[in-house]
Amino acid sequence: xxxxxxxxxxxxxxxxxxxxxxxxxxxxxxxxxxxxxxxxxxxxxxxxxxxxxxxxxxxxxxxxxxxxxxxxxxxxxxxxxxxxxxxxxxxxxxxxxxxxxxxxxxxxxxxxxxxxxxxxxxxxxxxxxxxxxxxxxxxxxxxxxxxxxxxxxxxxxxxxxxxxxxxxxxxxxxxxxxxxxxxxxxxxxxxxxxxxxxxxx
DNA sequence: GTGAGGATGCACT
DNA sequence: GTGCATCCTCACG
Numbered sequence: 001x002x003x004x005x006x007x008x009x010x011x012x013x014x015x016x017x018x019x020x021x022x023x024x025x026x027x028x029x030x031x032x033x034x035x036x037x038x039x040x041x042x043x044x045x046x047x048x049x050x051x052x053x054x055x056x057x058x059x060x061x062x063x064x065x066x067x068x069x070x071x072x073x074x075x076x077x078x079x080x081x082x083x084x085x086x087x088x089x090x091x092x093x094x095x096x097x098x099x100x101x102x103x104x105x106x107x108x109x110x111x112x113x114x115x116x117x118x119x120x121x122x123x124x125x126x127x128x129x130x131x132x133x134x135x136x137x138x139x140x141x142x143x144x145x146x147x148x149x150x151x152x153x154x155x156x157x158x159x160x161x162x163x164x165x166x167x168x169x170x171x172x173x174x175x176x177x178x179x180x181x182x183x184x185x186x187x188x189x190x191x192x193x194x195x196x197x198x199x200x201x
Numbered sequence: 202g203t204g205a206g207g208a209t210g211c212a213c214t
Numbered sequence: 215g216t217g218c219a220t221c222c223t224c225a226c227g
Binding site for chain 1: 218
């Protein structure tokens with residue numbers, strides 16, 4: 001199966017976010033392949049997007065997003081959870097796609113071991129959860145996901161056939177209203193591994 | 202089933 | 215010091 005290459009990730013972020021749905025995320029851990037189909041993504045597009053970390057400028061943390069596409073942008077949130085993004089678009093334009101949820105398809109036992117006391121449905125149905133299940137952490141920050149080692153994405157024949165839904169991104173209450181409303185979250189319609197939205201307060 | 206509250210580390214005014 | 219691109223546990227019913 002073809003590994004998604006740098007040309008793929010260099011496309012516009014919304015195209016990448018949509019096109020990633022249905023593709024296979026592969027993580028190799030201790031010689032074992034852990035695999036999940038991408039079912040939910042979000043795009044963070046350029047310095048004008050106030051939801052994007054890079055809207056604050058070019059800093060040590062966001063430097064990677066200004067670089068070439070196809071590298072993992074990983075950061076720690078709430079002191080506990082890692083988020084997996086793939087850098088998109090051309091050098092100098094800060095953008096990335098967040099992988100919010102995958103449907104586990106291989107290596108389930110290892111994922112269960114990484115997230116004990118959790119049902120299959122809750123293994124990878126959120127950005128922090130999937131990083132735990134696949135043991136994705138800061139050590140993979142900057143990793144070239146087109147290298148075909150440790151962590152990469154593979155093309156499937158599924159992607160083009162999927163029914164896709166889109167809507168506003170989640171958890172970005174700090175952003176400007178128009179950016180909060182932008183429909184830059186994509187998910188596979190009716191897939192039960194799409195993340196559960198935060199409860200209304 | 203629902204909602205409140207807390208955990209916890211790091212980048213950055 | 216502040217505030218997160220989140221998730222889990224517990225109480226309630």
